Amino acid sequence: MDKTTGKLSTPGDCNALFGLGTNVLVNLLVMTGLLKYVVGFRTSGPSGASCPPWG
Template sequence: MEKQLSWWEPGDLNGFFGLGTNVLVNLMILTTLLKYVIGIPDGVLFGTILPAIGLMLFLGNIYYALMARRLAEREGRNDVTALPSGPSVPHMFFVVFLVMLPIKVSTKSWEAAWAAGLIWVFVEGIVLFLGAFIGPTIRKLAPRAALLGTLAG
C-alpha cells in the first residue's frame, strides 16, 4: 500500500515562523540600507521595491514548495522540504556597500546607484543560470565536504 503524502508535517509550523521571522528581519535591514545609505525615496522604496520583493517571495516560495511536492510524490517520501527563498543579509551588504554606494558617492544619484544594483542582479542571474548547467558536473567532481562547507559557516 502506497504511503499517503501530506501537505503539512510536524515541524512545518516552526519552519514557517522561522523563515517568516528571518525574512522580516532581512527586509527591515534591506529597507534601512536602501533608505539611509543609498537614499532611495520612500515612494520608490515602499511603493515599488518592497511590493516587488513581496511578490517575488510569494511566487518563489510557492514554486519551491511545488517542486518539493513533486519530488516527494516521485520518491514516495514525506520528508522532502522546499528550499526557502528570500533576501540574504550578507549579499545585501555586499551589493549596497560595494556596488551601489560607490556609484551613489561618485554620481550623487540614487537612481544611478539603483541602476547599478539592477545591473549587478541581472549579471548575477546570468551566472546562476549558466551555473545550473555546470552544477551537476561540479557536484560529481567536488568532494562532498567541500560542497557542504558553506552550510557550516
C-alpha cells in the same frame, strides 16, 4: 487506512514556517534601512509606488 499516503504535515513544519516568516521580515527591514539611510535611496515617487513597504 492506506499505508502509501503520508502525513500532510510533520511536527517541524510550524517551526519552519515561523522561521521563514521571521527571516523574510528581518531581511525586508534591514534592506529598507540600508537603502533609505545608508545609500540615500528615495522612498517617495516611483520607488514608493512600486514597493509599498519602503514608504
